[in-house]
Amino acid sequence: MPNKKSHPSALHEKAGISPPEMISSDSVKNIQQFRKLxxxxxxxxxxxxxxxxxxxxxxxxxxxxxxxxxxxxxxxxxxxxxxxANKSVRIGITGVPGVGKSTFIEAFGKYLTGLGKKVAVLAVDPSSTISHGSILGDKTRMEELVKDKNAYIRPSASGETLGGVARKTRETITLCEACGFDTIIIETVGVGQSETAVHSMVDFFLLLKISGAGDELQGIKRGIMEMADAIVINKADGDNIKKAQFAKVEFNRALHLFPAKKSGWTPTTSSCSAITHEGIPEVWKTIEQFLELTKGNNYLFEKRKEQNQYWMLETINEQLKLNFYNHVQIQKLLDSTKKAVQNDEISPFAAASLLLKTYFKD
The missing domain is CATH 1.20.5.170 (Single alpha-helices involved in coiled-coils or other helix-helix interfaces)
Structure with a gap:
């Protein structure tokens, strides 16, 4: 029988043509070199x-x-x-997650840039305690403000610092002021820990609330309410307007339970809608009235002096802690001392005293 001509399988793949190189190798080198500089x-x-x-x-x-x-x-x-630096208005904004901080800041920031202000927003994004990562999605939520040439948004991960604000945020304020931004807005994580730290680096502290969430009952408690220079009930639109007005009255009553502020300022309550922008101009008018009063009685300048001193001491504490845990002898002893404490072989206080003596001995 004659030999049959072999044919390739139907599944046979023909040799293709290599696609042309889309990225120039020279361009890659130039970019890498630029980044190294x-x-x-x-x-x-x-x-x-x-x-x-x-x-x-x-x-x-x-x-x-x-x-x-x-x-x-x-x-x-x-x-x-x-x-x-030191030529800006520093505003701290806090509120529980879901209160609409990002939406409010965008509406408020757009209003300020419309007045000719240069606005820097320092948004602290919570870090995961498991993966230690952060979404850093504040720019996405403020899509209009981020396109404004007179606005600058800098999201930062909270990391392991208390509530997400510490020396880094304080120094970032200085850099933004030197860059020409006359209004600095700091948005806290809003989990109840960062308020004290934010309060120690701003001139005006704004507390955002929403109605119908049980927050009215929290108004009679101390803490965050005492630090607030103004309370604004957000989301006062649609069917929520009446609830917001009721919440405004309740918070206003609660504020009268607190002692007078050293600044001489009486905290105010108001409502607004970050969606319709209703009430946004009134928030800025309140801040202007606060600044006029505190500059006139010199409280604002004295407060900034106290804040500078506070952050000097905080930096010392932070640096001492960092040096302690990076100390060679401490790193050698720490694990074994931890196990001894866990096994009740030594009290936590005696263990701490031992480690501190080792640290200061060197």
Whole structure:
């Protein structure tokens, strides 16, 4: 029989044509080389004072870095920017998750930029205690404000700091002020821990509330209510208007239970809608009245002096803690001491005393 000509299988794949290279290797090298070039402290300061947002963002990244080698450079930038700072209004905004902080800040920020203000929003995003990651979605939620040329939004992960604000946020304020932003808004995580820290770095503290969530009963409690310079009931629109008005009356009654503030200011209550923008201008008018009063009686300037002193002491505490846990002898002893405490071989207080003696001995 004649040999049959073999045919390739129907599943046989023909050799294809290699697609052309879409990315130039030279371009990749140029980009990598550009990223390796780190601007000097002087270049960053020059850019910040000129209003360059890229320089500002890079400087804030330095401040937020946990790399020890970045600390000295960050301090150089901050010290150079300090003479150009302290010229803004610092506003802290807090409220429980779901109260509409991001929506309110966008409406409020757009109103301020419409008045010719330059607004910087420092939004602290909660970090996961499991993965240690953060969504950093504040820019997404403020899609209109983020496109405004007179606004700057910087989301930051809370990390392991109390409530997500500490020295890094305080220094970021200085950089934003040096860059020309005259209104700084700090949004807290809103989990009940960060309010004290935020209060210690702002001029005006705004508490956002919503009606119909049982918050009216919380009004008679101390703590966050005592720190607030104004309470604003958000989401006062549609069928919720009457509830917001009722909540406003209840919170106003609660405020009268607290002692007078050192500033001489009487906290106010109001309602607004971040959706319809109803009541937003009144919030700014309240802040202006507060500033007029506290500047007139010199309280605002004295408060900032106290805040500077507070953050000096906080920085000392933070640095001592960092040095303690990075100490070579402490790192050697810590695990065994922890196990001894867990096994009731030594009391927690005696163990702490032993570790501290070891630390100060060296």
């Amino acid at each position: 780190q601007p000097s402290s002087a270049e960053l300061v020059e850019g910040i004072l000129a209003g360059n947002i890229t320089a500002l963002s890079r400087a804030i990244t330095l401040v937020e870095s946990t790399n020890v080698s970045h600390l000295a450079k960050a301090n150089e930038v901050i010290n150079a920017c300090l003479p150009h």
